[in-house]
Amino acid sequence: MAMTCLCVGPKNSGKTMLMTSIQYPGSVNFTTHSVNTVGTNIYTINFTPVPNENRPTRKNQKRSITVRELGGEMAVMWKNYYAETVDKIIFVVDTSNLCQISCAGVLLYSILVEPKLQKAKICLVLTKMDYAYRQMRNEALLMLQIEKLKKQVSQDITIIEASAITMEGVDKIIEWLFN
Numbered sequence: 446m447a448m449t450c451l452c453v454g455p456k457n458s459g460k461t462m463l464m465t466s467i468q469y470p471g472s473v474n475f476t477t478h479s480v481n482t483v484g485t486n487i488y489t490i491n492f493t494p495v496p497n498e499n500r501p502t503r504k505n506q507k508r509s510i511t512v513r514e515l516g517g518e519m520a521v522m523w524k525n526y527y528a529e530t531v532d533k534i535i536f537v538v539d540t541s542n543l544c545q546i547s548c549a550g551v552l553l554y555s556i557l558v559e560p561k562l563q564k565a566k567i568c569l570v571l572t573k574m575d576y577a578y579r580q581m582r583n584e585a586l587l588m589l590q591i592e593k594l595k596k597q598v599s600q601d602i603t604i605i606e607a608s609a610i611t612m613e614g615v616d617k618i619i620e621w622l623f624n
């Protein structure tokens with residue numbers, strides 16, 4: 446069965462920019478504008494395995510994954526996309542938005558307790574790390590109450606720092622997607 450991957454997070458947290466920079470490397474820079482996602486966006490992420498003698502590529506290895514972004518504007522409707530078939534969730538948090546981080550933690554918690562999403566793997570992306578006034582990883586994780594949250598939920602949570610502008614973390618997100 447095809448893998449389903451969702452990309453969620455508060456409005457303006459940077460989902461569209463991040464997914465666009467992953468889909469089309471080099472297409473996003475500091476002059477790029479984005480519009481709020483009304484409804485959902487679909488991204489096709491391709492994976493080109495680097496030839497490696499020690500790690501032969503498997504014949505049936507997935508080369509392309511589709512990710513569906515759910516706009517922050519329609520958070521009340523995200524539930525319609527939750528299903529047992531969702532195996533990966535990218536949750537995007539804006540580290541430059543101090544006011545939004547704690548709310549993002551509550552939003553993340555509400556996803557993690559969703560009965561249909563108990564088997565999903567979670568990638569928590571701390572984005573906009575290119576901003577000088579961002580929260581650092583540890584402060585952001587503290588505000589999100591990650592340690593407390595991890596004790597209460599069953600899912601595997603991978604934390605990646607990223608930026609759509611500098612492409613920091615993009616490789617790690619792709620690796621996580623295809624693993």
Ligand SMILES: Nc1nc2c(ncn2[C@@H]2O[C@H](COP(=O)(O)OP(=O)(O)OP(=O)(O)O)[C@@H](O)[C@H]2O)c(=O)[nH]1
Pocket residue numbers: 454455456457458459460461462463477478479480481482483515516517518572573574575576607608609610611
């Ligand atoms: N400096 C910087 N700005 C970013 C980055 N990612 C997004 N932005 C800016 O943040 C704003 C919102 O980005 P979007 O990617 O549209 O946010 P979104 O999460 O898709 O928002 P919704 O679709 O409304 O849920 C835009 O003005 C972007 O220019 C980043 O990595 N660095």
Ligand SMILES: [Mg+2]
Pocket residue numbers: 460461462480481482514516517
């Ligand atoms: Mg968007």
